Amino acid sequence: MAVMNRCYDLHTHSTASDGTLTPAELVRHAADCGVDVLAITDHDSVEGIAEAQQAGRAFGVEVVAGIELSITWMGQVIHVVGLSIDPAAPELLAGLDRLCEFRAWRAEEMGRRLAQAGYAGCFEGAKALSNGRLISRTHFARHLVQRGAASDVRDVFKRFLVRGKPGHVPGRWAEPAEGLGWLRGAGGRPVLAHPARYNLTRSKLRRLVAELMEAGCEGIEVVSGSHSRDECLTIGRLAHETGLLASSGSDYHGPENPWVELGKCPPLPAGLTPVWHDWSPRAEWPGPLVSVRS
Numbered sequence: 001m002a003v004m005n006r007c008y009d010l011h012t013h014s015t016a017s018d019g020t021l022t023p024a025e026l027v028r029h030a031a032d033c034g035v036d037v038l039a040i041t042d043h044d045s046v047e048g049i050a051e052a053q054q055a056g057r058a059f060g061v062e063v064v065a066g067i068e069l070s071i072t073w074m075g076q077v078i079h080v081v082g083l084s085i086d087p088a089a090p091e092l093l094a095g096l097d098r099l100c101e102f103r104a105w106r107a108e109e110m111g112r113r114l115a116q117a118g119y120a121g122c123f124e125g126a127k128a129l130s131n132g133r134l135i136s137r138t139h140f141a142r143h144l145v146q147r148g149a150a151s152d153v154r155d156v157f158k159r160f161l162v163r164g165k166p167g168h169v170p171g172r173w174a175e176p177a178e179g180l181g182w183l184r185g186a187g188g189r190p191v192l193a194h195p196a197r198y199n200l201t202r203s204k205l206r207r208l209v210a211e212l213m214e215a216g217c218e219g220i221e222v223v224s225g226s227h228s229r230d231e232c233l234t235i236g237r238l239a240h241e242t243g244l245l246a247s248s249g250s251d252y253h254g255p256e257n258p259w260v261e262l263g264k265c266p267p268l269p270a271g272l273t274p275v276w277h278d279w280s281p282r283a284e285w286p287g288p289l290v291s292v293r294s
Contacts, residue, residue: 007263008276010039010064011081011193011221011249015131016048017068018138020254023048026262027055027063029255035263037276039064039083039249044099045134046087067092068193069183070099070173073208077171078198080179080217081249082188083275089186095174096182100134106169107135110161114140117166119149137161138253180215191219191247191275195238196231209242219245219275222268225260226251236269246272 013019014026021029023040026048030038038061040052049065056063067082085092111123125143126135141156150156160167174182183190192212195205209220221227222236223246239246246268250260268274 006036007034008037008248008274009035009250009252009263009265010037010066010083010191010247010275011041011068011224012038012252012262013042013068013254014040014048014052016040016045017042017134018130018136018253020256023052024055026252027052027061028059030262031059031061033262033264035061037062037064037279038262039066039081041066041068041081041083041249043068043079043134043136044070044096044103046085046093046096047131047133049087066188067183069179070171071176071179072171072173073176073211074204075170076198077173078176078208079193080183080212081191081193081221081247082183082186083191083219083247085183085186085188087186089182092182092186095179099173102172103134103136106171107140109169110137110140110167113169114160114167119144119147119166122167137167140167176212177215180212180217184216189219189245189275190215190217191221191245192217193221193249194224194226194251195220195235196224196227205238209238209244213242213244217244219247221249222246222272223248223265224251225249225265229266232266233269236272239272245275245277247275 014023040048042048053063064083065085065087069080071078114122122140126139129142130139141153144150144156180190220239222239223232248265248268250262250265252260252262
């Protein structure tokens with residue numbers, strides 16, 4: 001059984017996707033923040049897991065091999081966190097190769113569209129802020145802030161990168177059953193990420209949850225760095241009604257966003273079953289969750 005007073009942060013990002021700390025720096029910062037169990041969940045990438053697990057052994061943090069997978073549902077991008085995955089699972093890796101090919105094309109197309117809108121050089125600027133292999137919208141946003149086109153990243157998304165704006169390129173991600181199949185085939189536990197961020201009506205959110213559960217989703221992020229207190233309570237009620245396991249994650253991307261910190265999310269609402277309820281410090285449910293405490 002899990003030790004209930006341990007600090008879990010099960011949604012974080014490194015330079016393997018759009019975070020600003022390397023995997024090792026992320027784990028060290030987690031240790032400084034008092035996090036006991038950290039999931040590294042980079043967007044459509046498992047590249048940072050090995051480094052993070054090695055750092056976990058050094059800094060006394062248990063590192064969960066994870067990912068934040070992009071899927072398309074009703075024309076909208078939805079994110080599903082996979083916890084305790086096998087990062088070498090062949091079907092998962094093949095699927096990620098396909099998504100990363102699309103990401104590469106999308107980044108170039110975003111650069112072309114922004115250039116047509118009078119912002120030349122955005123692709124090169126975004127690439128310079130990335131690891132050179134995975135270029136995300138967040139990298140474009142940071143570049144546009146640096147060149148003075150917007151006040152902050154949120155402002156960039158609102159003015160440039162959402163539907164109907166000059167830098168928007170529609171996503172072509174995994175279908176729900178396909179993507180969750182990759183996660184489950186890799187031994188992972190799929191969790192719907194930050195559901196309040198999708199601006200869905202109550203009925204559409206319930207439809208999304210039902211379809212994901214049918215595809216094998218086991219959990220939902222009740223507590224997120226992007227959820228308000230009321231949103232946590234609302235999603236908590238949904239978890240209780242559907243029987244989904246409740247997860248908690250900061251969605252930390254780096255110290256430049258001081259309003260989100262590792263391990264500082266509020267506790268889960270009472271009465272929910274945590275996604276870690278059947279974990280233990282040393283013998284986890286199936287999947288390569290590495291115990292690093294001596």
